[in-house]
Amino acid sequence: MTRAAGADGVEGVRPLPRQSAVDRRPNHAEIENRLTEELASVVAGARRRALRDGDRQIDTAHLLHTLLESDPEVRAVFAGPQVARLLGYLVQRSIGYGLRWQVGVEDAGAAPGVPGTPGWSPVAARSMTQAYACAVRRGxxxxxxxxxxxxxxxxxxxxxxxxxxxxxxxxxxxxxxxASV
Incomplete structure (x- = not known):
């Protein structure tokens, strides 16, 4: 059985769909090259925290925890007692509460079958990409x-x-x- 060759001269082979820059998952070097020195330090801290906690990937809670500890501008977003409660909860998570999170990958809203970014939960990688888009919108x-x-x-x-x-x-x-920023 023979098939007619396609327009590109190749028989029976469909071209792979192209991913736009927005849809494509960045690798960890692309994520980290888009950060201020301060935020790069936050990511390094989140990576250390994930390893210390026995997690396979940096998740959004690791990022939030290190961000709160390291960035005064972020802490200023929350009222004083909220920062203390957040950090207290996150510390409890790191000393045992988070064991239930070690069971699986943080994948809320991740597209099934889409490869992730090694070392990052799908949600954390997407959040880093969206953070970069936010910065670009601000110029x-x-x-x-x-x-x-x-x-x-x-x-x-x-x-x-x-x-x-x-x-x-x-x-x-x-x-x-x-929303107005």
Whole structure:
């Protein structure tokens, strides 16, 4: 049985669909090349925290935890007692509460079958990409901590959003605060 050759002269082979720059998952070097020095330090801290906690990937809670510890601009978004409650909850998670999270990958809203970014949960990698897009919209070349916070707050169903909700933070109010930015 013979088939007619396609327009490109190749029989029976369909071209692979092209991914746009927005749809394509960045690798970890692409993510980290888009960061200010301060945010690169946050990512390094999140990576150390994930390894210390026995997690296979950096997730949004690791990012939120290190971001709160390292970035005064991010801490200023929350009222004083909220920062203490967030950090307290995140510390509890790192010393044992998070064991239930080690069982699986944080994948809230991830497209099934789409390859992820090694070392990152699908949601954390997507949040980093969205943080960069936020910076670009502001005319910046590099991603700042507040850009990442905006992306984390928007990551509905993520571990970071779960943590914020658990300590009584109105994630919608935080998101609205940045809607005009």
């Amino acid at each position: 910046e070349r590099l991603t700042h901590g507040v850009d990442l916070l905006v992306a984390l707050v928007a990551a509905t169903g993520s571990r970071a959003v779960e943590v914020m909700g658990a300590v009584g933070i109105d994630v919608g109010a935080v998101a609205r605060r940045f």
